[in-house]
Structures are given as structure tokens and as C-alpha cells.
Amino acid sequence: MSDPTTPTGGRASPATAQASAGTSDEFLLNVGPQHPATHGVLRVVVTMDGEVVKDLQPHLGYVHRGLEKLFENRTYEQIIPFTDRTDYLSAIANNWAYVMAVEKLLGMEVPKKVEYIRVLMAELNRINSHLLWLAAYGLDMGAFTPFLYAFRDREEINTMIEEASGGRLTTNYFRIGGFIHDLPPAFFPRLKKFLGRFGRAVDELDTLLVENAIFVARTRGVGIISRERAISYGMSGPCLRASDAPLDLRREAPYSIYGSLEFEIPAGRNGDTWDRSWVRIEEMRQSLRILRQAMDGFPEGEHRVRAPRNIEPPAGEVYSAVEGPRGEVGFYVVSDGTRKPYRVKMRKPSFSNFSALPEIMRGLKIADLVAVMGSLDLVVPEIDR
Amino acid sequence: MRDTADILAAIRSRFPRVENRPVDPAPSLVVEPEKLREHLLFLRDQLSFHHLVFLTALDRPAESELELVYRLFSYESRLSVMVRFRVPRDAGRVPTVSDLFRTAEWHERETAELFGLEFTGHPDPRRLLLPDDLEGYPLRKDFTHPNMPRLPEVTST
Amino acid sequence: MNGVEPGSLVLRMPGGNVLVGSLETAVNAARSNSLWTLTFGLACCAIEMMAAGASTYDWARFGFEIPSASPRRSDMMIVAGTVVRKMVPVIRTLYEQMPDPKYVVAMGGCAIAGGPYTYDSYTIVRGVSEIVPVDIYIPGCPPRPEALLHGLMTLQERIRGQTVRK
């Protein structure tokens, strides 16, 4: 284990990994960038000794679009659609983090009803993202059927989100100061029907994959990361909460109306792959509770506040973060008084969660690489931005 | 678990220049780059700021300097703090903190390649995101690239 | 094109009609009804591609059943997502590795012409047609699964119209 105090950290840099591979019977295996287990374009060069992984070198940048440079060239409103294309599975969380940052810059208060719509949308999006994680994870583990059952429920949520925002995946729904349109009339009846049915669907998916004997055998005790190392790697979201750390921004730094809603933060005990999966299943159940409370307490009122036509926040800087399905999604916006931000830094959870992979994987088998990477629930454009 | 006032007092006593930038509630601590590691170790171990939220730079071409910003968050006291300092724009050297916070390793590699900095003592200073054939530092204000035409200036009517 | 409309059985050659049509229709029918895709999701469009494979839209009905990970066994490469310059050699090698009659479907704005990043991103390739010859363009960001299915059915129509003799 690299001794934390020495600056070099004691990790073999790639040059030596190349040289040492030549001598012993290790061999380098290139996983990706077009490999089924890496959802999207992630390249990992694995130094293997037979089936056991000795060291792992991630190579990134295969979907690097240079967004932070583009943001400096666009006005505040033009940036909103880009935020949900970095992590298309939690588009709502990204929209929300960015819009909240600009609203803080403007010192703008949004009406109660907007907060409720935002919570409703965010929790639906969280379930949607966990469902896709379950589907993709089932595919990696060789079980094809959970993929289809998860997508059946996903389509229902997609229809609800699409009716409200117009987009199934890349919603571009939030605006600075609220929403352009109120929720469609068909939204709540559809939500009621969904809430009634989805509780059983989660149990079904749970038994189909997460409680499955072979799945447990492949994930229990595999890819363990302790709480300290997880925090040191800047991990957040289900990956952090699986290592016995019930830390969730909705509880640690409550934003919007999460302070007044009651729900638990599920936390695993020993931080292995199975705990990361279990935490996500539990989170889906908690999201259902939040959705019910938000639906019951839904206030009347205006669905947006009159924002000025051209948004020119005063010079200053702000960091606002939201608890996305993958972890802490934060936007650090520096404004210089003009219509375009001076600098926007996007803090994305997959970036830090993925950086812990080399340490988790040392000593495990190649088949575990697939299990561990699936449990980290990575979205690649979020890493490369 | 030290309460917030106690922590803020400890910060003020330790750091000479504590400022409050507009809109962001977290206090900004301006430090010298040489004493960065020592300050961060103090914040992490004494004041339990374990979570390095992010680390990035801001290009200040006017003063030909790069401003580096580190944001820390403490799960125990739920406080955030910003540590910032300035470094000369060309051949800026910053001590690495990748051993204090493992997440800093990738954040530093990304900031180095996008801003043109050098993090001394970094275990793996290769490029992280950019293709190898790209010269120049994209996030600098004066970076130009063939397929980056200037957008027509948006006049605020 | 040379005196035969797609799908007809009889071909009028200068020397008299030749019954080559039926072989052609058989070959084209076989090729068009079993297009195996190469899993090649780059970004958001990949999720809509998965949705098209799931039970609500289910492209298995058309015979695209088995998404095979190895280019050797696939006939069609659906480029779904943003194409970045660092990814260009990978796309080209994958295209080379695919056995002949291969087709490329550019799915989504990014694959067609760079999408929302086309104007001033320093790493974007403005459309995958700069790298590999593209047969079908499916606009949308991301296109709905129905749009993807419509694009694939147009590809099937085009294959049925091909001639074997060129």
C-alpha cells in the first residue's frame, strides 16, 4: 500500500510497468475503448499475471469535447443544454446544479412550487439512472433478462419525463428561475399509477439480479474500498455510501426542500461490489418515499419567476452541488459581470469514482474487472467532459 | 466534533489572509504555494476537512498569473473552505498534494494539461484527457485552434 | 439501374432475359433480414440504442438480434455519439476489421456533423463521414428509438435494392 506521506506515492509509473511486463510471464491486456464492459469509450490497460490483475492504467479522453472552453464562449442560458449532455443519465441533476449556481449568483429566490417540481423530477431521474445501471450491470454479468425488465420500467419514467420536458434523455428542462411550462395535467395520474406498481417491480429486479446466488458469489467481498480511502479518492454517491459512510448531500448540505422531507440514507457495511449494488436498490425505494411526499405536499402557485431577458450576474463566484444518482454533481461558476461566464468548472462524480479503480482492482481477477467497473456505475462523457 | 465557531476561529488564527468572495459563503484562504502542503495537511487532520471537492485554475492574463483554487469540505462540521494562491503564468510550479488527497492526482493532471502548469513530485505526470498531438493549453484565454472561429459578439440590447 | 427494378425476378439483358433476379433477391433478402450490429456506443445515443433493443421497441423483430462485440461477426456499425479526434484511429481499425458487405449508420447529431459541439470544440470530428463511408444518417439528439428503427428499415430497403453483379 503506498505510504501516504511520501510524495511519490510508490506507484509504478507506466514506463516501468511496460519494462517489467517483458521479463516475468505477465502480459498487457488492452480493455476498450470499444469493449462491451466499458459502457462508452473507456480504455484500460491491464497488466495481468494469468487471470489475476497486477496493475491497471486507465486511458481517458476518447469523448473529451472540451466543454469548459465552450462555456466561456456562450451566454448563461445557452449553457443549460450542454449540462445534461455530459451525463445524459442524470440530466436533471446536472441541470439543477448549474441553474442553482446561477440563481445563487443572481440572488434569486424560486417559488415553492418550482422546488417541488425539481425534487419530483430529480428523484424520477435517480430511479431512471439506477434502472439503467442495473440493466447494464446485468449485461456485464451475463444475465440478459434483468436488462429487459429494468427497461420496461425505464420506459414508463421516460414517458413521464418526456411529457414534462420534451426530451426522454437530454431533458434541457430547467431554466434560471423555474420552468417555461408547468407540469402537464397527465403527469400526476401517471405518477400515481407508477408509484403503485413500482414498489413490487424493485423487489422483482432485486431478486432477479442482486439477490441471485451466482451474483452474490461474484460480488460479495470483491473490490473492497475502505471509508478513508474512498473519501481520499473523492468518491461520492452510492460508491462512497457502500463503504459504511452514510454521506449524502441531501442530508449533509440540504438544498431546496430536502430538509423538510424525511427519508433514510442507505449505507453498506464493508464497501464491496455487492454493497454498492444493494445501496442503489435501497435508494430506489427511498426515492419512492420522497416522490410520494412531494406529490402529497405539492403546492399551488407560479411555476417560475420573471427572470431578466439578458442574464448578467454581478462579478463573483459560487459553487453549488446536487446529489446526483452517481454522486456529487457540482458547478463552480465564476462570473465577471458580462453575459458569458468567466470560468465554469464541472465537478463530476464519475471522474473521482473511476480514479479509485486501480487501487480497488489490484490482485483481483479479470472477470472481477467487469464486476467492479459495473458497480462503479460510470458514465464516460462525465469523466472526459 | 468541534463546533463551527471554534473551527472558524482556528482558521482565522492560522491563516493571515481570510477573505470572503461575493456570493460564495465559504471563506477563501489566500496562502503561499510553498506552504500549500502544510496548510492542507493541517486542514485535513486538525479540522477534519477530508473531502477535496475539486482543484482547478483560473487564467488571469491581465496580471499574467494563474490563480489556483482548492475547495475542501468537511463531512463532520459540514463546512466548506476555499484555498487559493497565484502562480506566474508561464512555467508555474506547484507542489503536488496527490499523496494527501488521492483524488488530487487526476485533478492535477487535468489542470496541468489544460492550463500549462507543472505539479512537482506528481507520481504520474502524463496527459489525461487531451490527444497527444494538441499543442497549447486549451483553457487559457489566448488559446486558438483552427476549428474554433470566434462567435459573433453578443451585444446586450 | 441497368434495367432491373429491385426485387423483380426477371432481368432483361441485351441477349434476352436472364432469370438472375431470383438469386439477387434471395441474397439481398438474407443480407437485409439479418443485420448484426457492432456494439459501439459513444455517448447519449447509445442509451437510445439500448432502448431500441429493449422490450418496448425490440429491434429483434427485424433480425438485429445479436449485438456482437467483435467486429468480425457484425455487418453494421451504428456510430452513436460524439466522435472525438482521439477516437478516429479506433473507428478506422474497427471499420477495417469488419468483413465485407458492411454498413455504417451515423446516429444522432454528433455522428452526422458534430452536433451541439460542431461550432467551436477543439477536439471534435465534424461528422463520422470524414472517417468512414456512411450509409444512413439518423438525425436527432438523441433520436428516439422509433427514429432509429425507421433508419434501420430504410437501410434494409436499400440493401434489398442492391445488385450482386457489380
Place this chain on the structure above:
Amino acid sequence: METFLYKLFYDTGALIDGWHAAANAAGAARGWPPLVVDILFQLGWAVAAALFLALNALFIIWFERKVAAKMQLRRGPNRVGPFGLLQTLADTGKLLIKEDIIPTAADRPVFRAAPFVVLAATVLLFVVLPFGKGLIPADLNIGVVYFLAISGISVIGILSGGWASNNKYSLMGGMRSAAQIVSYEVPGVLVVLSVAMLAGSLKMGDIVRAQPSYGYALLQPVGFILFLIASNAEINRGPFDLPEADSELVSGFVTEYSAMRFAFFFLAEYTNLFLAGAFATTLFLGGWRGPLLPPVVWFLLKSYIVVFVLIWIRWTFPRLRVDHLMEFSWKVLLPLALLNLLVTAVLVKVL
């Protein structure tokens, strides 16, 4: 009433022996040595087996895709022909005319030979399958041992295919399948041994005749389950499909194969699926014996029921990891198989 139809369905053996005798007589009349007639008959059996193999492969691939689709809330192929029946025809047709790539760095002769070895191993197994009363190409008196021996050959094809494609993923896929088939052959053989002990003979025909019509499954429940697991592993399917694990090894040993060569592996895999079903029916479900229906129909029905169960297993379970695979075979299946053998031996002695 010994009409032709009755004989055709219910007593095919007698009918064929009749033809055989007539052919011998005609041959002898023309002065041909009896050997020529035998060869012609064997040729007839070969053509029948090849025809059945082709038809069955087409049907079974479609059957799996439709059954899997039903289990997964979707339709499955239904655009090509009625209910998508011609889908497999389109697939194999397309594979026939695709470009056939042999990687330059591949070991050319071995790369070419591998698919044929796998397919040959599969086709040879048809010789001892008792389709109906007397309808058995060659009822060898070591039928069961022959079946187990030949089914072991396919691993040579897979291993050489994996090695010849000179690709890391294929090599690992090939090695995994070798380890898997070898370690699952052992419990399989022991279970087959206990059945042979019950029937008192190794001839497939005798085993079927010795069984009560509902078969040994009730007498040997543990044996039947063990056999299903072992044969599922031997044909690289279900939770044991490590050799061509899509998500880990790209497509395992088949990664470099395209077009027709891949079609051989594809065909062999699905014919093996039917053979596993057929062998399980012969040993445990009473083969072609059954009340009203003609024996051939009973045999195919029972085989496809077992095939349905194997398909069902494949689409519900995730994939095992390599060491769990080995552990499961040596630490769980083997002791159970030995115990089963012991219990049968004692029972046979006592009764």
C-alpha cells in the same frame, strides 16, 4: 393391422430391416457383395442424419430466440416469414456469403481446421441416438461410452481455434473452455455410469428398453439434475458460457472468426444443445417409449422439453466466475456424483 403407415410410425425398425433384407436379396441377385448394400444403407443414414441436423439447427436457433424473447417481455423475430421462422435461414444465408477473414498473424492451417473439428465432433454423435424403436443408425454395444468420448473432441477444436486466432481474448477463451469441459466431464461420466448400472448395459437401445416408460428420472432424481448441469457446462451454455463470455473476453475463442467459419461454431453450439437434450432423454426420460404417440414424436418431444429447460436456465442466471466454476464442479458435483453411484450400486445389489 400391419399396414405400412402403422409400421412406418410405430415399428420403424422392422420396416427398415425389411428393406435391408430386400436390398440384400436384390444385391445378391446382381452378384454385388453384401458389403456394397451395407455401405449404401449407411450412406442413407448419413444423408438422413445430415438433413435432420440442418433442419433441427434452423428450428432450434429460432426456438431459442423466440422462447428467450417471450421470457423477456418481447416478441423476438417475426418479420422474416410466418412467426419469423425463416429468420435463421436468413442468418445462415447471410453468413454463407460474407467475406471470410483469416487474420494474417493467425496460424492458418489450424485456424481453418478448428471449426471442422468442432462440427465433426457434433455430427458423429448422431450415430448412436435412438430416435425410435429400431430407428438407430448403429446401436453400438458401447454406445454410451462412444457418446462421451466423441463429445470430448469438440474441446480440441475450441482450444485450437482459440490458439490459432493469435488474439489474447481468444487464447483465454480457449483455455477456459478446456478447463471447463474437462472438469465437468468427470461428474457427467459418473452419473451416466450409474444409469448404465441400472440398465445393466451400455447399449443405448437397451438402456431405453430397460427403463420404465417414465424413465429413470424418478429413480435417479439427483443423477438427472447433475447430468443437466454437467451437460449444460459441456456445451458452454447458460451460466457456464465463460469461453465466449461476451462482456469479458469480447467473444472468447470466436472473436477472430467471421462468416462461414463462425457459422460452423454457431451451428455446432446449437446442435450440441439438441444432443444434450436427446442424451438426457435417452438416459433419464425413457427415450422414445410412451403411450399413444409414435416413438419418434415422443423422443423429439422429450428432447425439446429438456432443451427448453436449458434455455430457461441460460436466460435467468448470470455467468459464473472461473474459479467458482472449478470449485462448483470438483467440490460439489463430483462428491454428489460419487454418492449417487454408491447408492445405485447398493440398490442394484439389494434389489
